[in-house]
Amino acid sequence: MFRRATTLLRRPLIGATSRRFSTDLPAAAVEDSSFVEAWKKVSPNVDPPKTPLAYMKPRPATPSSLPSKLTVNFVLPYASELSAKEVDMVIVPATTGQMGVLPGHVATIAELKPGVLSVHEGNDVTKYFVSSGFAFIHANSVADIIAVEAVPVDRIDANLVQKGLQDFTQKLNSATTDLEKAEAQIGVDVHSALNSALTG
Amino acid sequence: MASAGGAAPFWRAAGMTYITYSNICANLVRNCLKEPFKAEAISRERVHFSLSKWVDGKPEKPTVRSDPTEH
Numbered sequence: 457m458f459r460r461a462t463t464l465l466r467r468p469l470i471g472a473t474s475r476r477f478s479t480d481l482p483a484a485a486v487e488d489s490s491f492v493e494a495w496k497k498v499s500p501n502v503d504p505p506k507t508p509l510a511y512m513k514p515r516p517a518t519p520s521s522l523p524s525k526l527t528v529n530f531v532l533p534y535a536s537e538l539s540a541k542e543v544d545m546v547i548v549p550a551t552t553g554q555m556g557v558l559p560g561h562v563a564t565i566a567e568l569k570p571g572v573l574s575v576h577e578g579n580d581v582t583k584y585f586v587s588s589g590f591a592f593i594h595a596n597s598v599a600d601i602i603a604v605e606a607v608p609v610d611r612i613d614a615n616l617v618q619k620g621l622q623d624f625t626q627k628l629n630s631a632t633t634d635l636e637k638a639e640a641q642i643g644v645d646v647h648s649a650l651n652s653a654l655t656g
Numbered sequence: 657m658a659s660a661g662g663a664a665p666f667w668r669a670a671g672m673t674y675i676t677y678s679n680i681c682a683n684l685v686r687n688c689l690k691e692p693f694k695a696e697a698i699s700r701e702r703v704h705f706s707l708s709k710w711v712d713g714k715p716e717k718p719t720v721r722s723d724p725t726e727h
Contacts, residue, residue: 534700551665570685585685587681587682587684587685588677588678588681588682589678604678604679604681604682605681605682605686605697607689607693611689612688612689612690613688613689613690613691613694616687616688616689620684620687620688634670635670635671637670638666638667638669638670638671638672639680641666641667642667642680642681642684643680643684646681646684646685647684647688650685650688
């Protein structure tokens, strides 16, 4: 009796793949009406289960005028550093260089390299050293920055950084296999970035 | 970001995945922290697991590991 249910259940999913950008989502949460109808045809006595669509919070609509502040969510795997904080600007260490993000920035996904992330709010600047991660900037001036490890710059020990830099430069010179060279190169990159974070 | 078909980053060319690269970077940063923070970070990232292989439907003696993440 329920053999056709799987084909009927599959139909809304096919409809969903033709959805366009997430910024086009409606501002109010909708119930999946085609799914509910198809369910009622097959089993009218059982209540339709909620589809993932019913649980999704609607994405806030892109405002038509430029918002004055950027909302930043800066998260780490073990903690949430900044959660929906309204700031003026963040400078993000993208692989393509330091990228300044202001309210109204075009939607971007940037991969981060080891470097300094600075959050500017009025006259305060808070700097974090980020090991690597991603920055997602949405069209509605919300920036989600995710990093594996991020520390305030004053927690970095300069001696350990110098020592690490020397060690890895040596390893880079004596490395034989591709993998060893790559690891040594990563070491040199990270320690040089740490060094410039301390001095810059 | 590299254009489609552009040169892969050096770690990808050497056969490393992004997760491995990211974890190596994070470990290097943790090792360069000042004292109380460094100990906290290392203890936070410690993993503890027990692994046992199954042979002929029976588990062998489990190995219990509690390492700080080395690379």
